[in-house]
Amino acid sequence: MRQFILILSLLQLAMILSGCYDRKELEEQAYVITIAVDKTDRDNIFRFTFEIANPEVGSSATTPSTNEPAQEMISVLGTDFLSATSTANSSVAKEITLEQVRVVIVSEKLARSKEFIHLMQSAPSTVDLKLNAQLVISKEKAEEFVRHNSPNLESRPHKYFQYMLDRARETGVIPDAPLVRFFQITEGDADLFVAPYASTVKKPKDSYGDEDSYKAGEIDFHGGNVTQFMGSAVFKEGQMIDSLTGEETRYIHMMDPTFPQQVILSTFVDPLEPEYNIAARVQLDKVKVKIDYKKNQTSTIDVYITTHLNIFAIPSTEDYMKSQKKRKILYDSIQKEILKNGEKLVKKTQEEYKAEPFYWSLHIRKKFLSIKDYEQADWSNKIYPNAHVRLHVKVASLEFGKTLRQSDIGRVRD
Template sequence: MRWNGWKLGMVLVILLLVSGCGERRELETSAFVSVIGLDKAEQDHQVKVTFQISNPQVNTTQSAEAQKEPPSDIVTITSVDLLSAKELAQSSLSREITFSHLQTIIVGEELARDDLFKHIIGSAIIDPEMRRETIMIVSKERAQAFIHANKPTMETRPHKYYQFMEDNWRKTGFSPVSNLNAFFQRTEGELFLAAYATAERDPIGIRHDDDYSAGEVPQDSGDPVQMIGSAVMQEGKMVGMLNGEETRISQLLRRKNLIETMTAEFPDPLNENYQISLVLNQSSHTEIEVDTDRSPVKIDVKVPLQVKVNSNIALEDFTASQKRRDALREMVKEKMEEASDSLIKKLQENYTGEPFVWYATARRNFWTVSGFENFEWGEKFKEADVDLHYEVSVTSFGEQLSPPAFKKFEEDK
């Protein structure tokens, strides 16, 4: 029997296609874990792993058949590590557990502050299903309690809930965009900010809209979970916290800001009895220069900031004169620089390092990696001379009932 070239080619193609079916897995035989919770167990070197497994039939074309079924199942296993807990969980689950749809990892604060955490998460990343894009959140309470308490009314699918929350972080800046990839990149001494959350309420009274941490927002009803502020991680464990305002500023001081826009309250420069709401964003990257040849190290930072008036409660007309417009711009500049200086002072006094990724700029001044490591950037930052300036431009003064043209007004005397 003679084989033509094209027939042989067709056989090879078919063999290649069929050979990929050996590891196939039917959807109905899989248990898709969307959220993992990690807590410190009572025994030494043990961890409690909570798996939140999505119900694939909820909110689908088969939802009519699953009207009385819960949107997810929650199972907690105590073991030596995450992957061992995954195997042990199969003792009570008929379907095969998979991390292919894993969206979020919740870490209880008690475990996050323990050296055990970096060993647990470091050993788990070898699983090819553990994606480095997985969202990382630190919960004030135990992760097991947080997962059970988190029952959002607007979104029954847990993986969609956390995806939407991450999208909100990019728009508000209340929490950092934190994932496993960034965490593993900064385990050598640099500070890493992880989103901070809680389902416990501990209101502290009315403050500015971003001057809260998780659980402190004065909320009377709605979903129990609050995500605002950040957990400060260093060398793989939690060493402190930043509130919502400090978290926002931390992202503005990075060379590349991940926040699209954010709304904040400021004192009205024309009427001290009122606050004015402003929308802030950046049109270009923050400029950072680091002089490592002098002692102490000199750091120059210029932050471009665009401002739009969002809500003007005092109904003051900033378009009436250049003097009024300058007062608004100077007020924003002063308040932002004051808050940024306060944050830098807090970091220098309490931590060895910074979360702004300024070390990447300083590293360019060294020929070798070992040279930079011997420089001990974290210690140098504690004594660094930081010169920080905001370059504020006001692009909109808000909607007016009768918006006047600038040229029709005389300057205030």
């Protein structure tokens, strides 16, 4: 009996002491907020740039602010996330931890190369790295992107990325792309993965188009931070193949039932005075996708998009509110415009990419009894590119904000 107790207490001791193995004091760790990865001239060796948050800046209202910068940036070579971390630790005093990584930035050059998928393979096995970190593709070198990015108002890096990504996702111009989604789609091997596209280098387009038919870097603005999040990078089989504009990304949001349904802001052509635009907040119901699968024939895909519009700017001062006839015109025109743009995007994916970024493969999987059947039918190569896609757009309701009638320009000018 006594021996038994002794053994028990020794076991207890082992448990107690092994507890200390995992214990880390908070202030003894350096929290990485952003990881930027670049291609080097050697294969499978990457340049990792870690942006480490300085906890002392901006976290307390009472303690006097230090002169230290809000973040520290360190750039090392490595083959995967973990080995780069340990290399970086040779210069950073505190233990570097990847637990709080919010954003993984990958340069377009690396994303377009075959090595990208090898880099990403090391992410899930890195215990610390949480898979809900966002993947962002930068047009220029990722290291440059991180170094150029210097927001004036949100000096703490994690705040900047949190607000920036949340805001851009709300307007629908960039997609939600956690690392875990990359793996889901890439391993599913049927759909395209889209990731936010960003840049800090301005190359403005000459013409002013709609407010969202840009890609990152093309917007002409002055002042503020140079960083732009706009559009998306398209990945096929773990490799980037193209980039889409903000508007196209917005339509991906409309048609993909797995994205959280959000309210997005958009403009439409004023049907009565086409030189003006109408600004609206578009609220989407969950999109419904029905696939009529016919073996060895053209399958039909029906997509039902229902929107609720809240129109809050009619610069042409056309009175849509009072006239039922004009309202009908507006309904039809908006439906037509959404339909036209949607069909254009679908056509592009069918012909150019030969795969879709809407995660529709989820809807065809249930038509097959076994995974083998499904793989044989080959959604991405055979079914989708040849399928007949029909969009059904319905504007369910229109609201006109706070005003009850438009001001009469003629009378005002008079």
